[in-house]
Amino acid sequence: MAVAAIKEYVGVPRDLVANFNGKQLVYASWDRHLLFAAPFLLCVPPEMPFGELVNGPLSMLVQADPDAAAIDWSTVEWLKANQPWTPDFSLSLAANGIGHKAQLRFRTAGVNTLSAKA
Amino acid sequence: MDMKVAKKKLGTKEKYRLMTRDLGWETTYQTKEDVFPYVGYEGIKIHDWDKWEDPFRLTMDSYWKYQAEKERKFYAIIDAHAQNNGHLNLTDARYLSALKIFLQAISPGEYAAHKGFARVGREFPGVGTQVACQMQAIDEIRHAQTQIHAMSNYNRYYNGFHAFADTRDRIWYTSVARSFFDDSMSAGPFEFMIAIGFSFEYVLTNLLFVPFMSGAAYNGDMATVTFGFSAQSDEARHMTLGLECIKFMLEQDPDNLPIVQEWIDKWFWRGFRVLGLVSTMMDYMLPKRVMSWREAWEIYGVENGGALFKDLARYGIKPPKGWDDAEKAIDHMSHQFMLGLYQWSFGTAFHSWIPSEDDMDWLSAKYPETFDKYYRPRWKHIKKLADAGTPFKNYGLAKLCQTCQLPCVFTEPDDPTLTCHRETVYKDETYHFCSDGCQHIFEHEPEKYVQAWLPMPQLFQDPIQGDLGEWMKWVSLIDGKDNGDYAGSEDQKNFETWRGMATSNQ
Numbered sequence: 001m002a003v004a005a006i007k008e009y010v011g012v013p014r015d016l017v018a019n020f021n022g023k024q025l026v027y028a029s030w031d032r033h034l035l036f037a038a039p040f041l042l043c044v045p046p047e048m049p050f051g052e053l054v055n056g057p058l059s060m061l062v063q064a065d066p067d068a069a070a071i072d073w074s075t076v077e078w079l080k081a082n083q084p085w086t087p088d089f090s091l092s093l094a095a096n097g098i099g100h101k102a103q104l105r106f107r108t109a110g111v112n113t114l115s116a117k118a
Numbered sequence: 119m120d121m122k123v124a125k126k127k128l129g130t131k132e133k134y135r136l137m138t139r140d141l142g143w144e145t146t147y148q149t150k151e152d153v154f155p156y157v158g159y160e161g162i163k164i165h166d167w168d169k170w171e172d173p174f175r176l177t178m179d180s181y182w183k184y185q186a187e188k189e190r191k192f193y194a195i196i197d198a199h200a201q202n203n204g205h206l207n208l209t210d211a212r213y214l215s216a217l218k219i220f221l222q223a224i225s226p227g228e229y230a231a232h233k234g235f236a237r238v239g240r241e242f243p244g245v246g247t248q249v250a251c252q253m254q255a256i257d258e259i260r261h262a263q264t265q266i267h268a269m270s271n272y273n274r275y276y277n278g279f280h281a282f283a284d285t286r287d288r289i290w291y292t293s294v295a296r297s298f299f300d301d302s303m304s305a306g307p308f309e310f311m312i313a314i315g316f317s318f319e320y321v322l323t324n325l326l327f328v329p330f331m332s333g334a335a336y337n338g339d340m341a342t343v344t345f346g347f348s349a350q351s352d353e354a355r356h357m358t359l360g361l362e363c364i365k366f367m368l369e370q371d372p373d374n375l376p377i378v379q380e381w382i383d384k385w386f387w388r389g390f391r392v393l394g395l396v397s398t399m400m401d402y403m404l405p406k407r408v409m410s411w412r413e414a415w416e417i418y419g420v421e422n423g424g425a426l427f428k429d430l431a432r433y434g435i436k437p438p439k440g441w442d443d444a445e446k447a448i449d450h451m452s453h454q455f456m457l458g459l460y461q462w463s464f465g466t467a468f469h470s471w472i473p474s475e476d477d478m479d480w481l482s483a484k485y486p487e488t489f490d491k492y493y494r495p496r497w498k499h500i501k502k503l504a505d506a507g508t509p510f511k512n513y514g515l516a517k518l519c520q521t522c523q524l525p526c527v528f529t530e531p532d533d534p535t536l537t538c539h540r541e542t543v544y545k546d547e548t549y550h551f552c553s554d555g556c557q558h559i560f561e562h563e564p565e566k567y568v569q570a571w572l573p574m575p576q577l578f579q580d581p582i583q584g585d586l587g588e589w590m591k592w593v594s595l596i597d598g599k600d601n602g603d604y605a606g607s608e609d610q611k612n613f614e615t616w617r618g619m620a621t622s623n624q
Contacts, residue, residue, distance in 0.1 A: 002563060002564050002565040003563045003564070003565035003566045004159065004160055004305070004306060004309070004563065005159070005565075006155070006156065006159045009565060010565060011564075011565040011566060011567075011568045011569040012568075012569060013547055013568040013569065014568075014569060014570065014571050014572070014575075014576070015547075015572060015575045015576075016547070019579045019580070020578055020579060021579075021580070021583065023578070025575060025578070027517045027550065029517075029537055029539070031536060031537070032535050032536060034454075034457075034492075034496065034529070034535065034537065035457075035496050035499060035500075035510075036461075036512060036514065037454065037457045037458035037461055037462075037512065037516065037525065037527045038458060038516035038517055038525040038526045038527045038537070039516070039517040039526055039537065039539070040514035040515070040516070040517070041514065041515045041516060041517050041518075041574050041575070042514070043578040043584055061512070061513070061514040064503065064510050064512070066499065081541060081548075082539055082541070099548070100547075100548070101547070101548040101549075101550070102548065103517070103539060103541060103548075103550060105539065114495050114496055114499055115492075115535050116491045116492050116495070116535060
């Protein structure tokens with residue numbers, strides 16, 4: 001059984017996509033840029049083009065890092081669910097396969113002002 | 119002539135027998151299973167409840183007597199503290215942030231422990247166990263009350279104390295402690311005893327209370343010190359109960375070992391995550407620090423914990439599975455967590471601040487391998503942003519761990535430059551974790567943890583729908599007073615003015 005219980009027990013998840021009034025959650029993090037203490041939580045519509053997510057909320061959130069101006073979005077490496085992945089900036093999140101609560105990570109090799117070498 | 123013969127007083131042993139063990143009875147018209155329905159489903163086998171040893175042999179009448187005496191002393195000192203403006207003896211009002219976190223996150227845990235022990239006191243069939251649990255239930259509610267009373271005096275002068283119950287229920291950083299207790303209270307009676315009685319009271323309590331109470335003493339907070347003394351003798355009893363319970367389970371049946379081990383692994387890791395909050399108090403929030411988090415871990419974790427698990431090895435118990443990952447995190451966790459608390463301080467009912475040069479030098483001396491290399495550059499950059507008039511606020515909010523509910527601020531055990539990303543899919547839903555430890559706990563009982571009420575995702579659901587102002591009202595956070603940087607806060611201004619009035623003629 002998936003829980004210790006005295007009888008059959010089924011839990012109800014509290015964060016189903018249906019609870020977000022047409023939007024969904026997307027998590028995004030910039031690898032090795034730990035000025036930002038945790039991955040960002042974004043609540044956006046699935047129809048939003050990926051490019052808009054990147055140039056809008058994501059670009060705004062990373063401004064505080066000294067490397068922000070050095071990001072070249074056409075060359076960053078992406079991971080989705082911790083696997084290498086290539087997004088299409090013109091397509092929507094849904095068409096890019098970015099589901100509810102998907103975790104995106106991006107890497108900017110060699111651009112690491114505040115991060116020590118491991 | 120009739121001589122009045124004084125009745126012989128009962129000996130302690132006889133009194134204990136009559137007033138605890140003799141209170142039980144064999145059921146006649148109901149089955150034992152119907153009277154104690156929750157004692158079997160976790161798989162723990164008990165053959166003889168009379169084997170339960172109570173080393174304290176305390177009876178209710180003497181319990182009341184001791185506790186009443188302690189209460190009298192406690193409230194006499196609290197009154198004196200209030201009447202003599204004891205709050206002006208603090209080293210600095212920054213100290214209050216540690217106290218606010220304690221009141222919002224930990225004191226409600228005492229109340230939760232009270233509810234839990236009252237419940238297991240009913241659910242266990244053994245009389246000795248029932249009485250011991252009931253006494254602890256009363257201790258715990260007394261602790262919650264005395265802590266709230268001790269800290270209520272600060273609420274007359276400072277921000278951030280006024281809505282601790284709402285903060286406990288609704289704000290984000292308290293949910294690590296709240297979910298810890300909710301998790302234990304919704305488990306069976308034996309798991310509850312391992313969670314609270316053993317892991318929390320025995321393995322982790324020193325790391326929580328000793329540094330905190332010493333911190334109060336170092337920083338002139340007599341109210342909290344007095345509470346600490348008042349609770350100390352209870353804690354000794356609680357630790358004994360926790361240890362007795364685990365030994366009892368292990369001695370009753372060899373089949374209990376793997377179940378108990380699984381719980382030790384789980385509750386060590388959950389407790390370790392709660393201690394994330396404590397590590398920031400010790401390393402950053404006490405103006406006069408007692409010792410570093412690393413030093414506290416060496417004494418209370420490595421030495422005491424190590425000796426305990428050596429002792430339990432004769433039953434086949436191994437140190438908790440997450441022990442090595444914990445050790446790797448010790449030199450990083452307080453820094454990672456404090457950076458988070460600072461950048462999200464618009465949403466905290468306490469103040470945080472950028473450590474001063476002196477503070478950073480202390481941190482660098484206490485963490486020679488990590489602070490200068492990883493964390494000083496970040497604080498320096500944050501200082502630069504503040505000096506430029508653009509203080510760093512991270513409005514991105516945070517991904518939370520499905521199990522411990524903390525923001526995912528922790529890094530890979532073997533790479534402190536990379537955030538630890540862990541996820542799993544259960545029944546077509548994705549769930550995220552801060553660590554392998556938290557992921558394992560989820561995967562053992564997914565049906566329980568899918569229900570987690572995570573504060574950040576909830577902010578975007580009804581009725582708040584992502585409105586930060588509405589959220590602040592809902593969590594009873596007064597913007598500009600309770601939250602933000604200590605520098606420039608009302609707390610700072612008031613403390614300095616009042617202290618100036620008390621110590622000078624200006």
